[in-house]
Amino acid sequence: MKAWQATPPFGFDALRLIDLPRPTPGPRQVLIKVQAAALNYRDLEMATGTYQGQPQQAFTLLSDGAGQVVEVGAAVTRFSPGERVIGCFWQGWEAGRLSDSAALPLGGPLDGMLSEYVLLDERGVVPCPAHLSMEEAATLPCAxxxxxxxxxxxxxxxxxxxxxxxxxxxxxxxxxxxxxxxxxxxxxxxxxxxxxxxxxxxxxxxxxxxxxxxxxxxxxxxxxxxxxxxxxxxxxxxxxxxxxxxxxxxxxxxxxxxxxxxxxxxxxxxxxxxxxxxxxxISVGPRQSFESMNHAIEASGLRPMIDSMHDWLKLPGALAHLQSGRHFGKVVLRITAD
Ligand SMILES: NC(=O)c1ccc[n+]([C@@H]2O[C@H](COP(=O)([O-])OP(=O)(O)OC[C@H]3O[C@@H](n4cnc5c(N)ncnc54)[C@H](OP(=O)(O)O)[C@@H]3O)[C@@H](O)[C@H]2O)c1
The missing domain is CATH 3.40.50.720 (NAD(P)-binding Rossmann-like Domain)
Structure with missing residues (x-):
C-alpha cells in the first residue's frame, strides 16, 4: 500500500510517497481502507517541520481521514467490515479531560490517515454521519x-x-x-x-x-x-x-x-x-464529543463547506493551496486504493 510521509529534514521536497506492507488488525483494531482525507493548518506545519513539538522521525501525514472498515480484529465489538468510519484526531482520548488520558494525535507523532490503509484501535474511530460523502466526513476530526x-x-x-x-x-x-x-x-x-x-x-x-x-x-x-x-x-x-x-x-x-x-x-x-x-x-476534543457532534450534524443535515478536492497523489500542490490562504472551506484529498 502507498502512504505519504513527512521525512527529516522536512519541507515540501522531503515529502515521500512510499510503499508499506498492508497491516493486519490486532485483537481490538480495525483496518480502514481510506477513501478521503482533509488538510488542516497543522498538517502544513508538520509537512514543513515547523510544528511546535515536531516529531523528529518520519511519519505518515494527516490527522483527518475517512473510509471503509475492511477487516476487524477478533475482539472488536464496535464495528464490522463495510461500515463507513472516521478516525479520531486523538487516539486514546475517549471522554473526560485530555490530561487524564495518555492520548496521542494522528498525523504526527502517530502515523496519520494519508495512506491507502490505516490500522486504528476501535476506540479511536467513530461512525460516519449517514448523509455525508466520504470527502465531507473526512473534514470533521480536527477543525x-x-x-x-x-x-x-x-x-x-x-x-x-x-x-x-x-x-x-x-x-x-x-x-x-x-x-x-x-x-x-x-x-x-x-x-x-x-x-x-x-x-x-x-x-x-x-x-x-x-x-x-x-x-x-x-x-x-x-x-x-x-x-x-x-x-x-x-x-x-x-x-x-x-x-x-x-x-x-x-x-x-x-x-x-x-x-x-x-x-x-x-x-x-x-x-x-x-x-x-x-x-x-482547546485541544480538539475527545471521541465522546465527536460522537455527539456527529449526531447533531446528522439530525440537522449540516454539510461541511468544501473549498476544493485534489487527487491525493498531488499532495504538495494541495498543501501549497492551503499555504496560499486562497481556500474558503476545507481542502480535501481523494484517495483511491489499488
Ligand atoms: N487548538 C486546537 O485544537 C486547534 C485545532 C485546529 C486548528 N488549530 C489552530 O487554529 C488556527 C486555524 O486553523 P485552521 O485549520 O482553521 O486554519 P486555516 O483553514 O488554514 O485558516 C486560514 C485562515 O485564517 C485566517 N487568518 C489568517 N491569519 C489570521 C489572523 N492573523 N487573524 C485572524 N485570522 C487569520 C484567514 O482567513 P481570511 O482569509 O478570511 O482572513 C485564513 O484564510 C491555526 O493556528 C491552527 O493551528 C488549533
Missing part, C-alpha cells in the same frame, strides 16, 4: 470538533448568544455553522470583503475586515450595541488576544485555539479580571 468542543461542549452555547469568529479558516467556518445551528448571532472577521459578503448571505449578523479595521474590538461593540460577545474563537493568537478580551461581554469566554498571527505578544491579565472572563485552551 469541526475543535469548533464544537469550544462552543458547545465547553462553551454551553445557547440561542441568542453573540459569537465572534476570526478569519474564514476551517475552524472558524465550522464554528459559524454550529453557531447558526444553535440560534446564536455571529460576527465574522476576514481579511477579504468578498468572503464577508458570502458569510452575510449565509446568516452572519456582523462583518469586520480585520485588515482594513485594525482596532476591530470597537466595531464588535458597535455591532452588539455595547453588549460585547459571549464567545470568542481566538485563532489569531497573542496579537489579537487583547482585542478579543476587549470585545467580550462580562463573564464571556475566550477559547484559545490558534496562532495564525504569530506566536509572541503581550497580554495584560487585568483585562481578564475586569471582564470576569473565562479563558481556556
Amino acid at each position: 469541526a470538533l475543535t469548533a464544537w468542543q469550544a462552543l458547545v461542549v465547553e462553551g454551553q452555547l445557547k440561542a441568542g448568544d453573540w459569537v465572534l469568529l476570526q478569519g474564514t479558516g476551517g475552524v472558524s467556518l465550522f464554528a459559524f455553522q454550529f453557531a447558526l445551528l444553535h440560534g446564536a448571532r455571529v460576527i465574522v472577521s476576514s481579511s477579504q470583503d468578498d468572503r464577508l459578503k458570502r458569510l452575510a448571505k449565509l446568516g452572519a449578523t456582523g462583518l469586520i475586515n480585520y485588515r482594513s479595521t485594525a482596532i476591530w474590538h470597537e466595531q464588535v461593540m458597535a455591532i452588539t450595541d455595547g453588549y460585547g460577545v459571549d464567545h470568542v474563537l481566538e485563532v489569531g493568537g497573542p496579537r489579537s488576544f487583547t482585542q478579543s478580551l476587549q470585545s467580550l461581554h462580562p463573564s464571556g469566554q475566550v477559547n484559545v485555539i490558534g496562532y495564525l498571527g504569530g506566536h509572541q505578544g503581550e497580554i495584560n491579565p487585568l483585562l481578564i479580571l475586569q471582564r470576569n472572563a473565562r479563558v481556556r485552551g
Whole structure:
C-alpha cells in the first residue's frame, strides 16, 4: 500500500510517497481502507517541520481521514467490515479531560490517515454521519470538533448568544455553522470583503475586515450595541488576544485555539479580571464529543463547506493551496486504493 510521509529534514521536497506492507488488525483494531482525507493548518506545519513539538522521525501525514472498515480484529465489538468510519484526531482520548488520558494525535507523532490503509484501535474511530460523502466526513476530526468542543461542549452555547469568529479558516467556518445551528448571532472577521459578503448571505449578523479595521474590538461593540460577545474563537493568537478580551461581554469566554498571527505578544491579565472572563485552551476534543457532534450534524443535515478536492497523489500542490490562504472551506484529498 502507498502512504505519504513527512521525512527529516522536512519541507515540501522531503515529502515521500512510499510503499508499506498492508497491516493486519490486532485483537481490538480495525483496518480502514481510506477513501478521503482533509488538510488542516497543522498538517502544513508538520509537512514543513515547523510544528511546535515536531516529531523528529518520519511519519505518515494527516490527522483527518475517512473510509471503509475492511477487516476487524477478533475482539472488536464496535464495528464490522463495510461500515463507513472516521478516525479520531486523538487516539486514546475517549471522554473526560485530555490530561487524564495518555492520548496521542494522528498525523504526527502517530502515523496519520494519508495512506491507502490505516490500522486504528476501535476506540479511536467513530461512525460516519449517514448523509455525508466520504470527502465531507473526512473534514470533521480536527477543525469541526475543535469548533464544537469550544462552543458547545465547553462553551454551553445557547440561542441568542453573540459569537465572534476570526478569519474564514476551517475552524472558524465550522464554528459559524454550529453557531447558526444553535440560534446564536455571529460576527465574522476576514481579511477579504468578498468572503464577508458570502458569510452575510449565509446568516452572519456582523462583518469586520480585520485588515482594513485594525482596532476591530470597537466595531464588535458597535455591532452588539455595547453588549460585547459571549464567545470568542481566538485563532489569531497573542496579537489579537487583547482585542478579543476587549470585545467580550462580562463573564464571556475566550477559547484559545490558534496562532495564525504569530506566536509572541503581550497580554495584560487585568483585562481578564475586569471582564470576569473565562479563558481556556482547546485541544480538539475527545471521541465522546465527536460522537455527539456527529449526531447533531446528522439530525440537522449540516454539510461541511468544501473549498476544493485534489487527487491525493498531488499532495504538495494541495498543501501549497492551503499555504496560499486562497481556500474558503476545507481542502480535501481523494484517495483511491489499488
Ligand atoms: N487548538 C486546537 O485544537 C486547534 C485545532 C485546529 C486548528 N488549530 C489552530 O487554529 C488556527 C486555524 O486553523 P485552521 O485549520 O482553521 O486554519 P486555516 O483553514 O488554514 O485558516 C486560514 C485562515 O485564517 C485566517 N487568518 C489568517 N491569519 C489570521 C489572523 N492573523 N487573524 C485572524 N485570522 C487569520 C484567514 O482567513 P481570511 O482569509 O478570511 O482572513 C485564513 O484564510 C491555526 O493556528 C491552527 O493551528 C488549533
